[in-house]
Amino acid sequence: MLGKKEINEHGHLVIGGCDVVQLAQEFGTPLYLFDETLLRENMRFYRQSFERLYPDYAVAYASKAFICSAMCRMVAEEGLFLDVVSGGEYYIARSSGFPADRIIFHGNNKTAQERELVLREGIGRWVVDSEAELEVLIEEAKNYRNGKLPLLFRLTPGIDPHTHQYITTGKIDSKFGLPIVGGVAREVMKKALAFPQFELRGVHCHIGSQIDSLEPFLKACEVMLEFMFQFWKETDFLLEELDLGGGLGVPYLDEQKDQFPSISEYVEAITGKVRAWCEEHSFPLPRLIVEPGRSIVNTAGNTVYRVGTVKEIPGIKKYVAVDGGMTDNPRPVLYGARYQALVANRMHDRSRERVSVVGKCCESGDVIIPEIELPRVLPGDILVVEGTGAYNHTMASNYNMIPRPGVVFVKDGKAKLVVRPESLSDLIRRDVLPGD
Numbered sequence: 001m002l003g004k005k006e007i008n009e010h011g012h013l014v015i016g017g018c019d020v021v022q023l024a025q026e027f028g029t030p031l032y033l034f035d036e037t038l039l040r041e042n043m044r045f046y047r048q049s050f051e052r053l054y055p056d057y058a059v060a061y062a063s064k065a066f067i068c069s070a071m072c073r074m075v076a077e078e079g080l081f082l083d084v085v086s087g088g089e090y091y092i093a094r095s096s097g098f099p100a101d102r103i104i105f106h107g108n109n110k111t112a113q114e115r116e117l118v119l120r121e122g123i124g125r126w127v128v129d130s131e132a133e134l135e136v137l138i139e140e141a142k143n144y145r146n147g148k149l150p151l152l153f154r155l156t157p158g159i160d161p162h163t164h165q166y167i168t169t170g171k172i173d174s175k176f177g178l179p180i181v182g183g184v185a186r187e188v189m190k191k192a193l194a195f196p197q198f199e200l201r202g203v204h205c206h207i208g209s210q211i212d213s214l215e216p217f218l219k220a221c222e223v224m225l226e227f228m229f230q231f232w233k234e235t236d237f238l239l240e241e242l243d244l245g246g247g248l249g250v251p252y253l254d255e256q257k258d259q260f261p262s263i264s265e266y267v268e269a270i271t272g273k274v275r276a277w278c279e280e281h282s283f284p285l286p287r288l289i290v291e292p293g294r295s296i297v298n299t300a301g302n303t304v305y306r307v308g309t310v311k312e313i314p315g316i317k318k319y320v321a322v323d324g325g326m327t328d329n330p331r332p333v334l335y336g337a338r339y340q341a342l343v344a345n346r347m348h349d350r351s352r353e354r355v356s357v358v359g360k361c362c363e364s365g366d367v368i369i370p371e372i373e374l375p376r377v378l379p380g381d382i383l384v385v386e387g388t389g390a391y392n393h394t395m396a397s398n399y400n401m402i403p404r405p406g407v408v409f410v411k412d413g414k415a416k417l418v419v420r421p422e423s424l425s426d427l428i429r430r431d432v433l434p435g436d
């Protein structure tokens with residue numbers, strides 16, 4: 001099992017002190033269920049690890065992994081910054097009361113509306129992604145409400161993190177960022193120095209996601225520090241901040257548990273590397289920023305389904321269909337992502353059969369787990385797919401007009417509904433009948 005889970009006297013799965021079978025009855029299925037203690041613990045692991053090892057840092061939670069108003073509140077309470085990549089994420093954060101000066105604003109194609117919103121309300125760091133964006137900002141930032149606009153520049157350091165190609169983002173051939181090669185990034189940044197409306201704070205990179213080793217992060221530290229050092233020598237301007245993005249991977253299956261560095265190993269490695277490099281080159285220690293998403297939320301999240309149709313094709317396969325699917329978890333279809341599951345209402349059942357867990361969408365590719373050994377599954381059973389905290393709720397769709405699930409936080413035996421499940425009427429909320 002992933003995360004902290006127990007089994008009670010009824011043989012039911014317990015998360016955050018709550019009986020998952022009862023939660024399924026109370027809140028309905030499918031349902032995203034988050035262990036609040038684990039969420040907070042992971043945020044604290046990041047902060048405490050930095051606190052022990054490095055003088056000046058910020059941990060910015062990457063909200064694209066999982067966002068809702070209650071999550072933004074929690075991130076604010078835990079003293080983290082927030083990484084947003086759209087006006088939508090910014091809006092949710094601000095509506096929950098998240099302080100603007102702790103928000104980092106990303107995007108490779110920020111729209112006029114998004115820029116206007118953020119410049120109106122304020123921002124902690126604005127991450128410039130391209131020369132074209134800088135050109136637009138030269139005009140638009142003139143009347144920034146808080147004086148100088150604090151900028152980071154996103155660079156592509158040319159590193160392959162050896163992860164799925166769709167979530168590889170730091171190679172030179174990328175839609176994100178300014179390439180380090182050929183002096184492109186350097187020239188664009190030099191240009192920004194000439195404008196008084198900007199406060200040039202530092203550089204950013206994000207090499208990819210679900211990365212299973214420390215080596216690509218260490219390489220990124222080196223390349224980025226080398227860039228900062230050269231920039232200093234050439235311009236006499238010291239870039240004070242280095243934002244290394246997110247990307248630390250996590251196990252999705254029990255058998256992968258030893259295959260990923262822990263949060264503290266990751267923080268130890270990057271802070272050690274930065275310290276050693278700076279000492280060797282007599283370069284002032286920069287302020288370090290990281291933007292973890294998945295490693296904070298994934299293991300804390302689970303999806304609770306009810307089993308419907310069970311279909312056996314003799315000698316070939318048994319299909320177990322649940323009341324959700326690729327609409328609440330598109331990751332298997334998109335990335336071939338793997339998951340494991342539990343039968344929450346019969347945790348002591350030792351019978352085993354090989355099945356394929358599928359969804360209810362009108363697509364043969366709507367498979368959540370192609371092959372898994374489970375206790376003999378019956379219609380009505382409660383099936384929990386583990387490790388769905390990241391990029392599930394935020395990537396869910398209404399395909400086949402299936403309402404999206406609600407979100408419940410559990411902690412110390414108490415359950416809080418933090419996103420209500422969509423209703424059928426939500427599905428027509430934005431419809432306009434011609435003539436009305």
Ligand SMILES: Cc1ncc(COP(=O)(O)O)c(C=O)c1O
Pocket residue numbers: 062064065083106206208209210245246247248291292293294295390
């Ligand atoms: C700029 C940026 N920062 C942070 C993250 C978070 O990454 P992860 O969830 O892998 O930690 C992402 C997503 O990959 C990103 O694009």
Ligand SMILES: N[C@@H](CCCC[NH3+])C(=O)O
Pocket residue numbers: 064167169209210331335390391
């Ligand atoms: N959506 C991806 C991660 C994207 C990271 C954003 N840069 C996933 O589920 O793995």
